[in-house]
Amino acid sequence: MTVSSHSGQGAEAEAFYTQVGRALQEWSQVEDYLFQIFCEVCGIRDGVKAAAVFGSIVAFDARLRVVDTLMRLELKGTEHLPVWSRLAARLAKFYKKRHELAHFSVMTKKTGMPDGTQKVRVEFQPFYSMASAMTGRNKTLSSSEIELRIRHFEELREAVWYFATVFIQKRTPQLGFRLREPDLIRQLRTLDAQTPEAPAPPPQS
16 A cells, blocks of 8 residues: 655545635634634723734633633623633634644555555545554544534634624624624523533643
């Protein structure tokens, strides 16, 4: 069997690259909306200064901890706090899954068949290295698994934006900003309020 990673791998490989682009775009918006929440709750009214502070926090896990701390102060005693707590835990969880999509290789595996032909298989492998391949510890993700992550990222994007709009509506009621509760928020709200998920910090970048 031969294994290679290079350009010109065909339509199946290109489909993986397209999926990763879609997934990372969705996650990028998640982080943009997290910044919007930070701007609403940090008390810094100068947008440029708020951006400078947030931008100086490089790692996502640190940004999430900062926003979570501010949100716990801002939402204390409200019905929104347990929902936010569960959402923050979910963001930490899916950041790990986003990380797998940001560091990967698309590998082409060719296996010789008894009839002299070759069986070609294209695999998406997060955190690929020659050492992991040689020891058989490399992980693979299918196209359907990546597609599922994209849907999860879309849900997170909508949920984070929901919390941003809660504060925008509160700050500027005269604008009549419409507050739409997405499906994920409704799901998190229906969980047992006595057992909210506690945010777990994601791994360092």
